[in-house]
Amino acid sequence: MSEPAQGASTDEDAARRERVQVLLRRASDTDGFVPFDRFMEVALYGEGVGFYTREGSPFGPEGDYYTAAHASPLFGRTVGERVRSVLAAIPEGPPLRVLEVGPGDGVLGAAALAGLAEDPAVRKRVEYVLVDRSPTLSVRAYERVSEVGRSVGIPVRAAGGVGADGPFLGVVLANEVLDAQPARRLLWDGEGWQDVGVRLTDDGFVPATAPRDRPVPPPELPRNPAPGTFVEVSPMAEALLREVADHLVAGLFLVLDYGMDESELLVAHPFGTLAAVRRHRFVEDPFEDPGTADLSVFVNFSRVRAVAASAGLREVAFRRQAEALGEWGFPRLLEEAIRSAPSREAEVRTRLAAKNLLFGFERFCALELAPRERDDRSPTAT
Template sequence: MDGSPPPRGGAVDSIGRWARVQGGALPWERYMEIALYDPEGGRYQQRDSPFGRSGDFYTAAHLGPAFGRTIARWVLSIDAQLGHPDPFRLVELGPGDGSLARDLADEIARRSDAPERFEYVFIERSETLRRRALEGAWAGPASRLRRSVQGGIGDRGVFVGAVVANELWDALPARSLIRTGGVWRERTVVWNGERGAWGLGEVVSAIGYAPLPDDEEGTVREVSLVGESLIRAVADHLGAGALLILDYGGTTEELGVRHPTGSISTLRRHRAGGDPLDAPGTSDLSVDVDFGRLRAAARAAGLVEMAYRSQTEALAAWGLGEVAEELRRAAPNDAERVRTHLAVKSLGFGFERFRALELAAPGRPLRARPTPT
């Protein structure tokens, strides 16, 4: 952090109220929920955006249109395999500031014979981000797509289409567990009125859809039951189509090696490493996605795995090279061509920790595009 005192009000007061109700400590999962989403001061509820140059972090969608246009080709391949249904509902979970939506919808409008079939649906719990996404996404060809906002995946019943989530799962509240005395125990945040300290909660013997590993003493792991519940909700309401999850993380085994003391991280104005228990509501908080547990939850929910691979491999399979060449040819000058080249290069080499998980609704087999050799 920058050394300034923690802000009063907002998330700090909300955490204090929760801590008092729970005897002075609250689970990390609840702390993370308040710090990010509290209506009185969570980071994603604030007027200043957490995205882009003036915010806390960039996503791949902020590097230029190549990322969104490539994902649009994945969406169109799902549309083709489903026989071009009308309507085709394209749901984005956690659209942020609308950067991905703008490029994705623009490419669909350019490449589809009937873009009016598509309805782009935002699902965003933060009213501030929902408003920002709607304001930023719809100009030019993208305006030919219908658009709407939902509070949850099941608000309008079962649908046919595709669901896309880019860097959402890492921001879903997760429980933090520590291996101590040969058992797993919940980590809590002991709140003193201004900041927190780590504490120990109850023993956890089983959680979610996958067993807890028999790790060494002192190992810390994060488990997002919120993320597993969201997988179940998508499975319950996606009648035909596919779900695409793009995020940083790895298998359960990989995360145990990479993050033996846990993967909780902070970002504030693009600087990492601040204490997550200091000044809640002023920094972005995230955890690496345990794709091993996520895939187990998907299987339990009846979803069919189409592919699990690195994001770099997935983008190549969906046509990033072709998209990049189109953008270079359309660039008005050499400077723009250089910017396009650097952005595409960053997508290939700046996101090594990112994975792509493609899941199909049960009952209608869909094919993933093979990774180029």
């Protein structure tokens, strides 16, 4: 394994690596093989040692990367506008919920919530619920978003899962969450698909492949691609879609993430899309020092859309994120932000951040899904 993470003491680092090794052993098959999704699960979410579960925030200049939410508050404000318009169209009556899955440090939620409060009718009916599987980030998000909630009069709470409190009406929001789901990596060897992962050794592990009979749920994998082709498939991402479909009664499920259709992925990324990032730089070896770098894969939107449809979700829109932002009110919000900038320097910063949002996140898409039967009876998602 690699050098200690910067700033960590050698003892702490050795203990962390030892724990990673124990978690990998626990995740291995009897022959010592750990398929990549289980490796990624340990690297991102291993208790106390995963990239998202260790102390400290992975976001921002002191962290490892930025999401669109960190690029500019206009992102959260614009998403908040879309959420508000969906909530406002749900007929008077039952309480409404905005459930943010994977809020991270709460930057998106804080900005979106401020916008929601601008509609008094929505404000008095809605609660904001945070669901993050990382205990450390869950606390961070709660602190940040609940502070805004208190100031605008919208209750904020954390929950243990999308379906923890039963069915609900409202909006489910997931920004850059599907790409952070543990994924299987499958390699076409000319005759069949092999699982890629690691094999445990006496002093660590080595990258390995294993012919396996673990079935891939539908839709089926591409047929006869060129030998050496990799695809990534995330059973956990697909389970999350189904969980939302099972609990969202009316409203919208908004998925914002980077990815492509499967046909584009096979052409543009025949060796797969797995990326490791540490301190704002790509790391060449994704197996290096698990827990100290972010691991992610592009969302395969063909699969996601097919799974969503089979789970009972109707597609309302699927387009580039920049296009969706434009339609949800970004130009107006940008103009307001520029007009109210306290200085010329702040104005320039706002413009640059806006440019980054529109042009720097070019592979990002916005997928809007609505519950099928119930939506047909309500005007919530158009």
